[in-house]
Amino acid sequence: MEQTYAIAAEAMRDSLAILERAVPKPRFGMSKAGHCGYRYVERLPGQAIFLKSVRMFSAIQSLKLLLDAGLFLDGGASMRILDEIGSDIQFLAAPFLTGAKHEAIYDQFLTEFFQEEFDHSEILKSSQKRHRVSRQKIRACIVRAYGHDDTSTQNDVLRVIDNAFSGYVHGAAVHMMDAYDGARFVVPACGHHSPLRGFWAQFSQYLHRALMNFALAAKALGCEEEFGRLYKLITVLFDDDGFAR
Template sequence: MNPLYNQALTNMEHTVHVLAERVPPPVRVPYKDHFVYRHVDQSLNQALVQKLARMVSSLHAAHLLMDHGFIQEQASLQRILDELQEDITFLTFSVIFDNKTQLHQDYLDAFFEEEFDADTALASTQKRPMIPRKKIQAYIARTEGAAMDPSRGIELARTISKAYSGYVHAASPQIMDMYGGKPPKFHLRGMLGTQRHKEHRADLWNYFYRGIIAFAFVARTFDDEPLFAKIHHFLREFERLSGKNYASQEWDSL
């Protein structure tokens, strides 16, 4: 799978750079005695380019961790990737289905808000609002309602989020995935070759697959049908060359 993952990442990187050229670029904004780069227009498409950039970086990192057997850390990153996927879907659906709501504007306002509004963190009065994840998940579930019962979609998203949050917050059941062997012990340098490693290696495929879909959604949002068709073609090739899709029974063999 590594050559296929590398090809997917190469395609994603190229697409991020292409799309970044289609939005007003970041500008230098004075900060203390230096400057920072910021998108002053704060548009939905600028937010999407940033989200895609973070998605590619996180997929690179998750892939690297999986290769070395660090499945706890891989799963923690996948929790981030879940939210990136949801955020991109949430934003793109507002354009694709012509259904932008106040929730989308609230999300963008919070997304672009600066972390600090004073010279020091302690003096800052900034309190970034957080859009409840369940509201984003509910919007996606309602929009996808024609294909899936919205309540089932919300519960599915909640269940996945809860499971992977256990890796982020180091809950006991997830930590105990590190324990085993003969004699049993905590595996502190990764879990190469173990059953847990096989499971997480299989799981990583889903994140690459969903990442490709996220790029296709963004291509549609940018009204670029040739790019959408190109991504869709690669998605079919990704399925063919990996020998699986979302109906795959790979988990049954683990």
């Protein structure tokens, strides 16, 4: 697994450099609130796909480090982040990959995604509100774009995946109980702690899905050669069920 992770991480790092060149560069400027920094002023779907890929690369590295340290409760939160980022990439890439109809919620998603956090130079006077596209609507778009006959079951599967690790993010009691070993709560956990072993068993599939989403991002951004390279690497590193060979 260590070697598989090292190869996959290097591939994603190299891929980011290629994807970055496929979209207009960020520019330095000042927001209405007086914040100076780099921004993608065009706010294009491709730029959003690239930024989501950056976030995914960070999250998969965080997951590996957290599990190595026995901090599987935080690892569960990283898995939830990876689930959401992956669905965002699939959602944003759909019109490029499947010819899916451009719906108004794509514009809503991009507006919210690129929105500044504050709209006033005095933070406490900010009145900024976010109008997010719900996970339910994103799942529905993904199923319409990539799904087959039984769209209802596919939607249910995506919903379960989305919900499975959300408790690690907001701290649900049932999830926190995974830190109990029958005698005491152990944080960080040792290597033989059963829930931690369960998380490690799933790590391969999260790494596989991260690479798959990078491949989708590359194809959506028109980087066909990079898509082919990533797709070939995936078939070499993983079996059809997403487990490392």
